[in-house]
Amino acid sequence: MTAAAPLDLEARAHSEHAQELRLWLRLLTCSQLIEKRVRIGLREQFDTTLPRFDLMAQLERYPEGLKMKELSHRLMVTGGNVTGITDQLVAEGLVERTEVEGDRRAFRVRLTARGHDAFAAMALQHERWIVEAFEGLNPRELDTLHRLLGKVKAHQISME
Numbered sequence: 001m002t003a004a005a006p007l008d009l010e011a012r013a014h015s016e017h018a019q020e021l022r023l024w025l026r027l028l029t030c031s032q033l034i035e036k037r038v039r040i041g042l043r044e045q046f047d048t049t050l051p052r053f054d055l056m057a058q059l060e061r062y063p064e065g066l067k068m069k070e071l072s073h074r075l076m077v078t079g080g081n082v083t084g085i086t087d088q089l090v091a092e093g094l095v096e097r098t099e100v101e102g103d104r105r106a107f108r109v110r111l112t113a114r115g116h117d118a119f120a121a122m123a124l125q126h127e128r129w130i131v132e133a134f135e136g137l138n139p140r141e142l143d144t145l146h147r148l149l150g151k152v153k154a155h156q157i158s159m160e
Helices: 019-046 050-061 068-075 079-091 113-133 139-158
Strands: 095-100 103-111
Touching: 019 050, 019 113, 050 068, 050 079, 050 095, 050 103, 050 113, 068 079, 068 103, 079 095, 103 113
Parallel strands: none
Antiparallel strands: 095 103
16 A cells, blocks of 8 residues: 555455455444545635534524534533534634523533534535535435435344
């Protein structure tokens, strides 16, 4: 593999490995390649990161805002990570913190008007990148892939 070649987890699999393992590695590789494109695009076009985008996406879904603990839970990261990202976004005027009535230690975070506008532009471009990632499939193939992955998801949920 050359230095310029992308990381390809699928290259770890051999024909003697179970088809399920080869499929799993292909899914991971596709996911990583798409995520890499999104990370680069966010950095180059919006001077932001995927974690910042993800935090703003959560806040977009909850106009009244979320407590820091709720954000941490939804993003599946530590409170320290959320605090650091939130501090940056507050400094840029994209989000604001407000006190939670009855809880002096808690803060609610929500997008500012500027944050809504910035996120709307990012979200539109993000959708374009995801659509481009699947341009190699026709509508029927997209439906089939969605349905089959839904079956995998349902099976995993049933095993919990």
